[in-house]
Amino acid sequence: MATLTKRSARRQEDLASSPFDSWTRPAGGPIAHFHRQGDDILLRFPQCADFEIRPGSEEVVCHPVPGIDETTIDNVFYNSIRPLLINHGGGLALHGSACSTPYGAIAFVGLSRSGKTTLAGACAKVGNPFLTEDVIELQFSGDAYRVIPQRPLLRVFSDTADYLRQEREGENGALPKVALKSGKDLPFASEAADLVAIYVLGAGEATEPTFKPLEPQHALAEIMQHAFVLDVEDKPRLRAHFNRLSDLALKVPFVALDYRRQYDALPSLVEAVVEDARSRGT
Structure with a gap:
């Protein structure tokens, strides 16, 4: 089962890469952007947090935006990140x-x-x-x-x-x-x-x-x-x-x-x- 490691808060600086995939809200506006960083994937939730995912690893590293509380980070992890990894690993x-x-x-x-x-x-x-x-x-x-x-x-x-x-x-x-x-x-x-x-x-x-x-x-x-x-x-x-x-x-x-x-x-x-x-x- 994937585990979440929370790092210190940091601002979301512009990334050199363009997203290869995005989630958007039904009414418009971004939910998350998927970026490649070598073999890793950085999943950015604007104004919330960056999640560094290494496919095959059980650890997900999170850098929250300053001011974002732990409950919000936990909700994103359990309701978005974890199911992504379940499906990627062959689950449903x-x-x-x-x-x-x-x-x-x-x-x-x-x-x-x-x-x-x-x-x-x-x-x-x-x-x-x-x-x-x-x-x-x-x-x-x-x-x-x-x-x-x-x-x-x-x-x-x-x-x-x-x-x-x-x-x-x-x-x-x-x-x-x-x-x-x-x-x-x-x-x-x-x-x-x-x-x-x-x-x-x-x-x-x-x-x-x-x-x-x-x-x-x-x-x-x-x-x-x-x-x-x-x-x-x-x-x-x-x-x-x-x-x-x-x-x-x-x-x-x-x-x-x-x-x-x-x-x-x-x-x-x-x-x-x-x-x-x-x-x-x-």
């Missing part, structure tokens, strides 16, 4: 949330701010413990994919925190979110669970919950948007990663889910989703 990690139901684990993927974490929290609120809030780590075992638990906290916006009625663990100065610790009213699943289905969240245009099964080719197109790739120029690893995603799309049911994005609709939505999971688990 997707961007999304998941919870455990009596019928198996269910996962939610979708675009940024589509409601993935809110839905996982709503599931936990009524007794279906959450497994992860941002990274879905999967391991194939026997004839099933298992969802591996991540950190026992949910990072949500303030209105969702108020809905879930949890004491806030702390404010995050770099991201407009608060962290909610797991507890009696927000249970966390500490053991892996077999994956029953992956729900692809829609745009919130439906007035009532809609469930539409996706064919494998459409499922593959969806999850390719939510995977983590460290080196887009490493063709052999890209092919292997594509094959792992293809196997997932063939072996696990994918369902397009759309619903009304209002908090008063969440209890009935969760009930409908869990019932859908029951039908697929049996």
Whole structure:
């Protein structure tokens, strides 16, 4: 498992190289830039931190920008850097949330701010413990994919925190979110669970919950948007990663889910989703 080594803070000076890959926000603007430094990769999060990654090494070195707190660095490491390394090493990690139901684990993927974490929290609120809030780590075992638990906290916006009625663990100065610790009213699943289905969240245009099964080719197109790739120029690893995603799309049911994005609709939505999971688990 990758470890994080934090160095002293430093300013982000201009780099001699041009990025070979970038992450951008849906509304525009950079999230991160990927640079080569010899055999290493420097992943720069502007105004946040530089992460030095040596493929094959278990150590990631971080140089934060002055004034950035450790919680922010930890969040970036666990939710961005670590899944990159999981996939680069031959594992499988997707961007999304998941919870455990009596019928198996269910996962939610979708675009940024589509409601993935809110839905996982709503599931936990009524007794279906959450497994992860941002990274879905999967391991194939026997004839099933298992969802591996991540950190026992949910990072949500303030209105969702108020809905879930949890004491806030702390404010995050770099991201407009608060962290909610797991507890009696927000249970966390500490053991892996077999994956029953992956729900692809829609745009919130439906007035009532809609469930539409996706064919494998459409499922593959969806999850390719939510995977983590460290080196887009490493063709052999890209092919292997594509094959792992293809196997997932063939072996696990994918369902397009759309619903009304209002908090008063969440209890009935969760009930409908869990019932859908029951039908697929049996």
